[in-house]
Amino acid sequence: MCRSIKTLREPFASDVTDEDMKAAALQYVRKISGFRAPSARNTEAFDRAVEAVTVATRDLLADLQVKPSPQTDS
Numbered sequence: 001m002c003r004s005i006k007t008l009r010e011p012f013a014s015d016v017t018d019e020d021m022k023a024a025a026l027q028y029v030r031k032i033s034g035f036r037a038p039s040a041r042n043t044e045a046f047d048r049a050v051e052a053v054t055v056a057t058r059d060l061l062a063d064l065q066v067k068p069s070p071q072t073d074s
Contacts, residue, residue: 025053
């Protein structure tokens with residue numbers, strides 16, 4: 001789908017910031033809408049969508065239960 005969106009969950013990423021989540025949301029909304037930057041009349045809808053996807057991303061990452069990776073014996 002959108003190759004520029006990086007994985008934000010552990011163990012692929014640590015210390016994920018709100019900016020990371022918003023950047024991923026922005027890329028998603030751009031891809032879905034087909035707009036790199038919305039027109040003036042679509043800006044409000046575009047911005048609402050970015051915020052909604054950011055919140056959904058934050059909620060998802062907070063709720064995911066990731067199995068710890070097995071430790072290797074040395």
